[in-house]
Amino acid sequence: MIIAGAGLGGLTLAHGLRAQGIDVAVYERDAHPGARPQGYRVQLDEPGLTNLQYCLPAPLFELCLSTAGAPPARVSVRNRHLDILADKAAAQPPGVVGPHAFNRPTLRQIMLLGLGDQVHYGAQLTDCQHNADGTVTARFADGRTASGDLLVGADGVNSAVRRLLLPDAQVEDAGLRLVYGRIPLRGSTRAGLPGWVFDSIFTVVTGGPGQPHLGLGPVEFRRRPDQCGLAPVGDYIACMVGAPVSHPALPTFEELRALTPAALRDLALRLMGEDWHEDVHRLLAHWDTDSLFPLRISTAAPVPPWEPGPVTLIGDAIHAMSPVLAMGANTAIRDAGELTRSLTGTRGTAESLTQAVRGYENRMRDYAFSIVADSRQTGQQRVGQR
Ligand SMILES: Cc1cc2nc3c(=O)[nH]c(=O)nc-3n(C[C@H](O)[C@H](O)[C@H](O)COP(=O)(O)OP(=O)(O)OC[C@H]3O[C@@H](n4cnc5c(N)ncnc54)[C@H](O)[C@@H]3O)c2cc1C
Structure with a gap:
């Protein structure tokens, strides 16, 4: 084969x-x-x-x-003020991991x-x-x-x-663009981040119809890969800012691809306006700029x-x-x-x-x-x- x-x-x-x-x-x-x-x-x-x-x-x-x-094992959806819109426990049949x-x-x-x-x-x-x-x-x-x-x-x-x-x-083209990256959980970073991020396997914070969204998924290793002979990597939160292509602040995908990681970060921060909850801005302040890249869905x-x-x-x-x-x-x-x-x-x-x-x-x-x-x-x- x-x-x-x-x-x-x-x-x-x-x-x-x-x-x-x-x-x-x-x-x-x-x-x-x-x-x-x-x-x-x-x-x-x-x-x-x-x-x-x-x-x-x-x-x-x-x-x-x-x-x-x-x-x-739950997925949460919150609005930009962090009110919970949906909180779904993942089905877990007996005997299944x-x-x-x-x-x-x-x-x-x-x-x-x-x-x-x-x-x-x-x-x-x-x-x-x-x-x-x-x-x-x-x-x-x-x-x-x-x-x-x-x-x-x-x-x-x-x-x-x-x-x-x-x-x-x-x-x-699904009409969605993402800026995708990581928040490394080094040293005391985790203690300084809002606890709700760690309460769900994935959280979507949505700005509403036609507006940007934030996706957050913690990866905290039970055993560090390097302890098992695998390439080293530390705990992190996968963090993406997405928006529909119709959003006026979003350039074409070709233009997005030409942006430096620092420019991608600036764009994503502009998409998350000042009326988003302060926790969102606190999280994004820890985004690793070098980890950022754009995605078309x-x-x-x-x-x-x-x-x-x-x-x-x-x-x-x-x-x-x-x-x-x-x-x-x-x-x-x-x-x-x-x-x-x-x-x-x-x-x-x-x-x-x-x-x-x-x-x-x-x-x-x-x-x-x-x-x-x-x-x-x-x-x-x-x-x-x-
Ligand atoms: C931001 C994001 C988050 C996601 N999160 C999840 C998630 O949490 N859970 C989930 O289930 N899914 C998730 N997905 C979807 C998931 O990433 C894909 O569905 C999955 O990777 C598909 O696997 P695949 O093996 O079919 O293809 P791929 O992983 O794309 O692998 C294809 C391979 O084929 C190789 N290749 C390409 N062209 C050729 C060629 N001509 N000849 C030989 N080799 C070739 C490529 O180099 C690559 O190695 C996510 C997707 C995105 C964009």
Whole structure:
């Protein structure tokens, strides 16, 4: 099996297939694992954690949990004066691990353990070709090729595999821009910050319709990653300021991308007007300027069923969604689990492989596009998504 993309979805799938004794090779565009910043926090609950547990070797899953934080399992929405508008406890079925806040680079570093030379770097997929014997050949920008029974596009929101397989599939601008960064919790910083930030796994402070919002998610490690032989990182709060594109103070995304971190910070502080609660300004005063970068949020349009074959898609490559429900990575990891289950026991004919892919794709389209729609609806209500 060939997987294009070593993100959270592709790496989970590689572990899942490997555990079933299926030969797998991952081809990643980046030149090496640390070539690109991987962002900050990612929250996994259901269905991410159950499927991560299914696919990963038990010691790696335990390492993921022990190096994550487990803040109170509730999501809060407040207005700019910090009155609570909604306070939702995350559902926690018995026997299921509760939501965890992971540091994304740490999670990815753990997922790469055990895959060794099965991950090939500097391999940007550019084309693929169906062969007469039912197999598929992937082509990479540097001239490499790889052939297998199935090519899985796990190559994210700008997926090259999706463009080849489903050229009409649309990914739309969700009409939201974010300035994303971290508040490091060094020394006495935590004690000086408002306690409500630590009462929820994620808090949204909303300015109201058409107005900016602030998102805050603490990541406090139960065990520091460096104590487990992983890259060092200290506790922090992931902190983002977002606004709908219609906001008059927001430049175009190209202009946003050209801003220095200091200019991004100034812009975000201007967006949070003086009438926002003083706690908000107190928090933003601790924002690490060098950590800031801009983001444009995309969302996939539903795709009608297509004829299954030796190429399929998982994760953002097929169902990118806005992050308001924190379900994108959860769903990418669920895809990896679902596809692993479908493929288990089908190592025979091309027909049985096609049946397995058909089963996965039918289920995935149902659950994933309903979450994309829920994310869009919540995004429209809370943060001015289109
Ligand atoms: C601000 C923000 C916060 C979020 N928070 C959460 C959260 O808390 N919980 C949650 O569940 N989701 C969250 N998400 C969504 C989540 O980040 C994504 O849904 C998830 O990363 C998708 O994983 P993936 O493996 O499908 O794609 P990606 O993580 O994008 O990985 C794709 C990989 O493919 C590689 N690649 C790209 N093109 C090629 C190519 N042509 N050939 C080979 N390799 C290629 C890329 O380099 C990358 O490594 C958030 C998103 C944002 C923007």
